[in-house]
Amino acid sequence: MEGCSSEMAAFSQNMLTVSMLLSVFLLSGVQTGCYNKDPNLKITAPKEMEALSGSCLLIPCSFREIPEKPGEKFDNSREIFGVWIKSDSEFENNKKNVIYNSSRSQNNYSVNISGNLREKNCTSVFSNVKSHQTNKYFFRMENGPFRATANCDPVNITVRDSAWRPRIEISGDMKEKNSVTVTCSALTPCPQSPPGLTLNLQPNPHRQMERNKDGTFTTTIQQNITLSEIHDGYNITCSARYPVNGGKNKTANTKVTLSVSYAPKETSAARWMELNCSSRVNPPSSCFTWVKNSKHTAMIVAEGDVRLTVYKEETHCCEFSGNLLIPLITVTAVAVLIFLVAWFLKSRRTAVQHNQTKAPEEPGVQPPSNERREELHYVDVNFIKKPTCATESTSRGQQETLYAQVKVSEPENGPAETADSSDPFYSTVQKPG
Numbered sequence: 488m489e490g491c492s493s494e495m496a497a498f499s500q501n502m503l504t505v506s507m508l509l510s511v512f513l514l515s516g517v518q519t520g521c522y523n524k525d526p527n528l529k530i531t532a533p534k535e536m537e538a539l540s541g542s543c544l545l546i547p548c549s550f551r552e553i554p555e556k557p558g559e560k561f562d563n564s565r566e567i568f569g570v571w572i573k574s575d576s577e578f579e580n581n582k583k584n585v586i587y588n589s590s591r592s593q594n595n596y597s598v599n600i601s602g603n604l605r606e607k608n609c610t611s612v613f614s615n616v617k618s619h620q621t622n623k624y625f626f627r628m629e630n631g632p633f634r635a636t637a638n639c640d641p642v643n644i645t646v647r648d649s650a651w652r653p654r655i656e657i658s659g660d661m662k663e664k665n666s667v668t669v670t671c672s673a674l675t676p677c678p679q680s681p682p683g684l685t686l687n688l689q690p691n692p693h694r695q696m697e698r699n700k701d702g703t704f705t706t707t708i709q710q711n712i713t714l715s716e717i718h719d720g721y722n723i724t725c726s727a728r729y730p731v732n733g734g735k736n737k738t739a740n741t742k743v744t745l746s747v748s749y750a751p752k753e754t755s756a757a758r759w760m761e762l763n764c765s766s767r768v769n770p771p772s773s774c775f776t777w778v779k780n781s782k783h784t785a786m787i788v789a790e791g792d793v794r795l796t797v798y799k800e801e802t803h804c805c806e807f808s809g810n811l812l813i814p815l816i817t818v819t820a821v822a823v824l825i826f827l828v829a830w831f832l833k834s835r836r837t838a839v840q841h842n843q844t845k846a847p848e849e850p851g852v853q854p855p856s857n858e859r860r861e862e863l864h865y866v867d868v869n870f871i872k873k874p875t876c877a878t879e880s881t882s883r884g885q886q887e888t889l890y891a892q893v894k895v896s897e898p899e900n901g902p903a904e905t906a907d908s909s910d911p912f913y914s915t916v917q918k919p920g
Contacts, residue, residue, distance in 0.1 A: 527553045528635035530609060530626050533701050536676070538616045538646045541731030543677035546642060547702020548602060548609035550628060552635060559633050563605040570627035571598055571611065576638045587611075590629070596620070604628070610702070612679070613644075615732055621646045650737040653684060653727040663749035666713050671725035671741075675704040683728040683736075684708045719747040 530550045538544035552561040571587040578584045587598035597615055602608030609626055623643045627636040651674045659667030673682045681696055684706060692708045699705055708725075712718070723743050728736040764777065777789040 526635070526638050527559075528626075528628060528637045529553060530637040530640045532609075532626075532640065532642050533703065534641075535643050536645070536703075537651075537674070538613065538620075538644060538676050539650060539729055539731065539737065540616060540618050540646050540648050541733070541735075541737075542616065542729060543679055544613040544616055544644065545601075545676060545678055545704070546611045546613070548611060548626060548642075550607050550609050550626065550637065552628075552633065561607075561628075561630055561633055563630075565631040567604040568629040569600045569604055569609055569611070570629065570636075571596070572625045572627060572636070573622045576625040576627075576636045576641075586624075612677075616644075616646050618646050618648060620644065650682075650727060650729045650739040652739040653682075653725045653741045655723060655725050655741050655743045657723075657743070657745075661714065661745065661747050663714055663716060663747060666711055669710045669712060669723060670707055671709075671727075672705050672707040673727040675706045678704045680730045681706045682730075685726045685728075686710055687722075687724045688712065714745075714747050714749075716747065716749040716752055718745050719749065721745045 528550060530548055532546055532548040536544065536546065568588060568590040570585060570589070572578045572584050573586050574584050575581065583595075586596040587594045589600055596613060598611055598613055600609060600611045602610035609628070611626075613620075621644060623641040625636055625638065625641050628634070653671050653673040656670045656672070657667050658670070659665055661667065669686065669688065671684050671686055673684060675681045675696060678696060681694070681704070684694055685691060686708060688710045692710050694706055694708055696704055696706050721744070723745065724740055725742075726738060726740045728738045730736055776787060779786050
């Protein structure tokens with residue numbers, strides 16, 4: 488058990504050593520360029536900044552000293568110089584890294600410390616920045632015997648060639664008749680040459696520049712509008728124009744589409760239905776005709792097996808020209824007609840026979856031989872529909888015509904007239920609409 492405890496203690500000690508080493512390496516990785524555990528100068532400035540090539544960059548900066556030795560402290564009564572170093576804060580081995588020193592008349596970069604160093608303000612302006620100047624920069628202060636570099640507070644600067652797109656914000660409820668505020672804002676890394684902003688709204692508002700909490704600046708314009716239904720789907724565009732060296736501008740645009748809620752406008756209701764004309768018949772047939780009725784005439788609007796969409800107060804009729812299908816009302820009408828014709832003929836025949844029976848017979852008087860006895864013989868009657876898809880019924884008051892074929896048999900003593908008995912006779916019956 489003692490041996491096991493010794494092994495566990497050794498393992499724990501090794502793990503503690505490894506953990507400490509990792510902490511040292513990770514800490515050094517996070518604080519790149521921070522070689523002193525307790526640096527004697529700290530600055531407050533943005534960690535990341537962007538600049539536009541051909542323009543300038545304002546770096547808001549303030550510092551505070553942390554004396555390393557007694558007697559080495561900042562004294563604003565003495566002469567103060569500000570220094571900017573790129574890439575590596577340990578500039579003794581590479582003097583070219585010192586891009587600006589306020590004690591010199593000639594410097595590699597065009598830099599101006601606009602802040603008052605006596606008030607611990609190290610705000611600086613980099614002018615006419617170039618793309619190759621993307622780097623990290625360290626601030627150093629020289630004040631008599633007090634000389635210190637902010638090793639742990641580098642400012643990472645990225646120089647870009649294209650302008651930033653502006654930002655559009657709309658405050659307020661996006662409903663009809665409400666007033667909302669449209670704000671267009673753009674980054675302003677160079678307050679000396681702020682971007683020009685334009686909204687596609689009238690009138691175009693005046694430009695304003697605001698200072699942010701971190702010391703940077705933002706340019707804005709605002710416009711109030713009262714919403715209506717015409718603003719729904721309207722595109723608001725904001726354009727930002729950044730002036731650069733050479734009298735040129737670098738421009739970027741942003742577009743936002745409005746979505747406005749509004750009450751119904753120009754409300755209308757369309758009444759419609761879909762009509763389908765069908766029938767069961769053998770052999771199958773699709774000979775349908777749709778007819779639209781109006782005040783003055785009837786017009787064929789569709790033929791064949793189709794669906795018809797009817798709007799508002801339109802009146803349409805469907806006609807079918809099949810061979811076997813007869814509507815029930817038509818069958819009833821034809822049956823009644825046949826019954827009436829048969830009853831009429833039977834009554835007439837009875838009346839003729841009765842008159843012949845009552846007439847006195849004169850002796851020696853015979854009926855004329857050239858008079859034909861009125862006898863009608865009906866062999867068979869077939870009612871058929873015309874088997875074509877013609878539209879004749881449409882022109883006859885929208886009633887479908889049925890044709891009845893009648894065959895007539897001659898009396899035994901022969902015909903009295905010379906008409907051709909082989910010709911068929913047709914009777915027509917109008918089908919109710």
